[in-house]
Amino acid sequence: MSHTSRQKDKLISRVRRIKGQLEGIERALDSEAACAEVLRQIASVRGAVNGLTTEVMEDHLREHVLMAETDKERHQGGEEMIAVIRAYMK
Template structure:
């Protein structure tokens, strides 16, 4: 959890941006905006949340599972990097 505390400021900034996107979605629904525009807002919220999830999961892997930059086992380090890349791709 200490790594989250170190990254607290940028994580909170991301969350505030997501809150702004949610508020825009709420306003769009209140204003009875067209469904295509609402779907675009929902997609942007989903992308922002996935980006936040990717960042936290990557930090979790690096701090609690294996840090590819410092692991002496090259195969294990390569596996961790591959896992991180898969997460980035999947949550894109």
């Protein structure tokens, strides 16, 4: 079982909050809210997504690198994390 499966409810809850924040940005834009308010809401979404990303990355490292049973599994988990970090940093 994957670590994301074990924490599914917690992660889905975070995603739903982010979805609500994005909908708030849409409403703010639709109602022509002040740009400072829209920017504040965008910053909040960015922080929430970064927090979610950090949590999943940390769990991946713990489960698939630090607790891997074989060197092959550890290497694969590390390579997966490198690919994710590269994509994240683009």
